[in-house]
Amino acid sequence: MSDPLAIFDLLLAVAIVALALATLSVRDLFAAIVLFVVFGLLSALAWVRLSAPDVALAEAAIGTGVTGALLLKTLHHLRHVTGTPERAAMRGMTPGAPVPMPVIWANAAFCGLIALGLAVAFLGAPAAGPGFDALVAEAMPRSGVEHPVTAVLLNFRAYDTLMEVVVLLAAVIAVWQIERGLSEAPAPVLGEVFEGFARLTLPAIVVLGTYLLWKGAEAPGGAFQGGAVLAAVGLLLLLARLYVPQPSHRPLARWAFVLGTGAFAAVALLVTGGGRVAFEYPAEHAKTLILLIEGVVTISIAVTLAALFHGREPVAMAPGEAPAASRSGEARDAG
Amino acid sequence: MADILAAGLMALGAVFFIAGSVGLLRFPDVYCRLHALTKADGLGLALIALGVALRADSFGEVFRILLIWFFVAVASATGGHLIAAHARRSDREAGEGEAGNV
Amino acid sequence: MPADLSPHLIYGPTGIAVFIIGLVGALCAQDRLRRVLALKLCSVGAGFLLITAAWREPPAAPDPVPHALVITGIVVMISATAVALALIRRLKSLEAEADTPQDTPEASHDA
Numbered sequence: 001m002s003d004p005l006a007i008f009d010l011l012l013a014v015a016i017v018a019l020a021l022a023t024l025s026v027r028d029l030f031a032a033i034v035l036f037v038v039f040g041l042l043s044a045l046a047w048v049r050l051s052a053p054d055v056a057l058a059e060a061a062i063g064t065g066v067t068g069a070l071l072l073k074t075l076h077h078l079r080h081v082t083g084t085p086e087r088a089a090m091r092g093m094t095p096g097a098p099v100p101m102p103v104i105w106a107n108a109a110f111c112g113l114i115a116l117g118l119a120v121a122f123l124g125a126p127a128a129g130p131g132f133d134a135l136v137a138e139a140m141p142r143s144g145v146e147h148p149v150t151a152v153l154l155n156f157r158a159y160d161t162l163m164e165v166v167v168l169l170a171a172v173i174a175v176w177q178i179e180r181g182l183s184e185a186p187a188p189v190l191g192e193v194f195e196g197f198a199r200l201t202l203p204a205i206v207v208l209g210t211y212l213l214w215k216g217a218e219a220p221g222g223a224f225q226g227g228a229v230l231a232a233v234g235l236l237l238l239l240a241r242l243y244v245p246q247p248s249h250r251p252l253a254r255w256a257f258v259l260g261t262g263a264f265a266a267v268a269l270l271v272t273g274g275g276r277v278a279f280e281y282p283a284e285h286a287k288t289l290i291l292l293i294e295g296v297v298t299i300s301i302a303v304t305l306a307a308l309f310h311g312r313e314p315v316a317m318a319p320g321e322a323p324a325a326s327r328s329g330e331a332r333d334a335g
Numbered sequence: 336m337a338d339i340l341a342a343g344l345m346a347l348g349a350v351f352f353i354a355g356s357v358g359l360l361r362f363p364d365v366y367c368r369l370h371a372l373t374k375a376d377g378l379g380l381a382l383i384a385l386g387v388a389l390r391a392d393s394f395g396e397v398f399r400i401l402l403i404w405f406f407v408a409v410a411s412a413t414g415g416h417l418i419a420a421h422a423r424r425s426d427r428e429a430g431e432g433e434a435g436n437v
Numbered sequence: 438m439p440a441d442l443s444p445h446l447i448y449g450p451t452g453i454a455v456f457i458i459g460l461v462g463a464l465c466a467q468d469r470l471r472r473v474l475a476l477k478l479c480s481v482g483a484g485f486l487l488i489t490a491a492w493r494e495p496p497a498a499p500d501p502v503p504h505a506l507v508i509t510g511i512v513v514m515i516s517a518t519a520v521a522l523a524l525i526r527r528l529k530s531l532e533a534e535a536d537t538p539q540d541t542p543e544a545s546h547d548a
Contacts, residue, residue, distance in 0.1 A: 003442070006444075009442070009444050009447045009448070010447055013450075017458070020454070020458045021458055023474055023478065024458065024461075024462040024471065029470055029471065032470075036477065039478075040481065043481050043484075047485075049444050050444050050491075050499070051492065051498075052492075052499060054504055055488060055508055055511070058508045058512075059484070062511050063480075063481070063511045063515065067518055070515075070518060070519055071470070071474070074470060074522040074526055078525070081526075081529050081530050082529070082533060083533075107461075110464075111457060111461050111464065114456075114460060115453065115457045118457075118486070122489075131502065133497075133498070133500045133501075136500070148498070148501035149504045149505055149508070151501070152501045152502055153508065156502075157502070160506075160509050161509065164512050167512070167513050167516045168512060168516050170516070171516030171520050172519075174520045174523070175519055175523040178520070178523040178524055179526065182526065182527060183530065188421075191420060193413055193417070194417060197410070200409065201406065201409070201410070204402075224508055224511075224512055311526070
């Protein structure tokens with residue numbers, strides 16, 4: 001074996017596949033989520049090996065960190081609702097009706113077909129096929145930033161990124177609607193040690209998030225990675241109960257959700273007003289515009305991700321009626 | 336010379352990580368496992384960070400490695416504390432439940 | 438060249454394996470939360486394939502366009518996951534209410 005790192009790659013690949021299998025086969029749901037988080041972090045490591053540090057950062061922060069927090073929160077809620085407080089809760093899932101044999105065969109055939117298609121596509125692809133490398137390299141001087149991934153995200157393919165921010169906005173609206181009037185599982189008390197940890201790390205996280213955002217213009221990093229790191233501030237504040245969402249904060253939160261999409265679209269319209277195609281930034285202002293969009297979008301992403309974690313819209317509720325809120329909420333909706 | 340020292344430190348750190356993992360797998364209950372894991376991994380991480388810092392090009396890099404070490408150590412200590420506290424709470428609840436049943 | 442195990446040759450099949458594991462899991466899982474996990478595995482597997490396609494022999498820089506696509510995919514995936522998990526929480530609460538048929542006279546009265 002010519003490259004000693006190939007051994008590392010092989011071990012990592014085996015570990016990733018084994019963790020994927022274990023995530024779906026382990027009985028305890030809590031263990032499944034923990035295994036998934038480990039799987040996500042190792043995948044991020046593999047992506048660093050494939051020289052994709054931007055994607056690895058995004059996967060570690062958003063795909064694994066925030067997603068893992070969301071999954072654990074949901075599991076906590078499910079266990080609270082089913083009234084079985086501890087580990088034994090989800091272990092004995094009642095199996096549904098037995099699946100008919102033809103369905104199993106159809107599923108197996110479908111999966112086999114997809115596997116075959118992927119394998120053929122992978123083996124048949126040219127080793128270093130014609131990509132967009134040359135096009136991107138050629139257009140880089142006009143992009144206003146030095147890092148190609150940031151240039152693609154916020155200049156060459158800015159439409160995609162705008163739509164992505166819209167998807168996030170849609171998600172938070174949907175979650176607020178779905179959870180309307182839903183009674184909430186009481187958050188666990190994490191104690192003074194965690195509170196101290198939160199107080200100690202909060203300033204560092206803020207600095208790190210801002211650094212990632214700023215650095216994104218010339219090196220791996222950017223709005224999404226920075227936004228996810230700043231969302232961790234929100235998660236820590238919520239978990240340590242240093243911040244409790246109040247109904248009166250809703251207008252502010254709504255503004256923050258819309259801010260990213262709004263600023264992004266406003267820049268596009270402004271550019272169009274100058275007789276250009278949307279997102280065809282004038283070269284001399286490109287960097288300013290990109291950093292402006294990135295800064296605003298980062299704040300928006302951070303608030304949105306934290307709100308997705310918190311879930312329920314903070315509506316006014318008398319302290320005593322919290323457990324019955326679910327029912328009265330529905331009654332209100334029906335009437 | 337610095338390279339050999341760095342490699343030695345990192346290898347030693349890896350040994351501590353392996354010891355911690357063995358402890359995690361072999362010890363009987365949550366507290367022993369946590370003990371093995373937090374102690375061994377804390378030391379292993381410190382040794383690896385030191386080894387990497389020896390090979391750093393600039394002072395800025397050393398500083399960043401130091402920061403990483405500090406925050407990972409604080410986070411793992413807090414995580415260990417939370418797991419232990421939770422285990423103790425659920426142990427106590429389980430004990431009360433059994434006492435109630437009897 | 439084939440004797441040389443480049444990361445691209447190792448992680449491409451890894452991505453395919455992870456995607457298929459996720460697909461089988463999504464089709465077979467009985468539990469809702471586990472189905473969401475399986476779909477997440479699918480998305481990571483797809484990410485592996487795209488990043489492998491973008492990989493170039495080290496001196497050359499990788500193709501940034503698939504990287505940007507995967508970052509977009511990760512953000513879209515967390516939006517979808519958040520909505521799916523909210524639906525799961527809601528469904529479970531409704532089921533738990535349906536399972537306890539007593540009380541709720543005042544609620545139905547109000548409605």
